Amino acid sequence: MNQNYQTNQINPVKLITEKKVENFLQEITNSVFSVLPKVKSSWELLYNLNSYDKNNWIELHDNLIPLFRKNSFYNLVGHEPYYPQPTPNCRYYIKPNDGSCGKGIQIVNVKPMEPVESCVVCPEITPRLITTPDGLKYKYDYRVWVGITGDLEFYVCPTLIKRISTIPFNINESAGSLTNTSLYSDQINCQDDSLHKQICMIVADVLSKLPEINANKQAMLTGWDFIVGESGEVYVLEVNCSPGINILHLEVLIEYLNWIRKL
Numbered sequence: 001m002n003q004n005y006q007t008n009q010i011n012p013v014k015l016i017t018e019k020k021v022e023n024f025l026q027e028i029t030n031s032v033f034s035v036l037p038k039v040k041s042s043w044e045l046l047y048n049l050n051s052y053d054k055n056n057w058i059e060l061h062d063n064l065i066p067l068f069r070k071n072s073f074y075n076l077v078g079h080e081p082y083y084p085q086p087t088p089n090c091r092y093y094i095k096p097n098d099g100s101c102g103k104g105i106q107i108v109n110v111k112p113m114e115p116v117e118s119c120v121v122c123p124e125i126t127p128r129l130i131t132t133p134d135g136l137k138y139k140y141d142y143r144v145w146v147g148i149t150g151d152l153e154f155y156v157c158p159t160l161i162k163r164i165s166t167i168p169f170n171i172n173e174s175a176g177s178l179t180n181t182s183l184y185s186d187q188i189n190c191q192d193d194s195l196h197k198q199i200c201m202i203v204a205d206v207l208s209k210l211p212e213i214n215a216n217k218q219a220m221l222t223g224w225d226f227i228v229g230e231s232g233e234v235y236v237l238e239v240n241c242s243p244g245i246n247i248l249h250l251e252v253l254i255e256y257l258n259w260i261r262k263l
Helices: 002-008 012-038 044-050 055-065 070-076 193-207 245-262
Strands: 094-095 106-108 121-123 129-131 136-149 155-156 160-165 185-192 219-228 233-238
Touching: 012 044, 012 245, 044 219, 044 245, 055 219, 070 121, 070 233, 129 233, 136 193, 136 245, 160 193, 160 245, 185 245, 193 219, 193 233, 219 245
Parallel strands: none
Antiparallel strands: 094 106, 094 121, 129 136, 136 155, 136 160, 136 219, 160 185, 219 233
């Protein structure tokens, strides 16, 4: 009886820990609800939620610029198998180097013969599509939140943001080819252990190509875009330094902040 009693006792330390986590989550949730109407991006939101030294954020951001500019990111990973490679008759996306939210992107059927000023030309892979019962097909990709520290440690949030175009995909039309939230897409939070594992491997390889950063333990939130090819292969498309945010992202935001809390 004594043994059973001891086994069934509630551990007070565990209760205190669980209570702290519960209080933390409630505090974050309340803070997000109060700040969200005033901000347009996750970076701006985080400035309002914590007391991180802004100078440290700028320092880390500057060292990560090769990830954020389209041309430098292409130079970094353009030859890797996890970056889209040209195939016969594929289309090409012409992306402004400093563009975001899908603005300024052109889609062409033939690769330009000459370099396009201030742009990078990215081949289109044949994507896996969602097919509805009525036969319509829709393109989708994943926005993945990744925290990166000054010494290039990283954390890939388990919750993936699946962005689905609201316009049917047609290889002969540009409409329906972009899934940027600011243009036209629905969003679904999802978890996929296999996909998450592949994404972690890609993130690790990309970050291994960057020079060593001296920014202490300061961390920065980044948004990585991934797409799945028709055969299941995973490709990284680009990295955003200030991913957009809305109330649907509360779950992934809590994951990120919980990681920050443990640094």
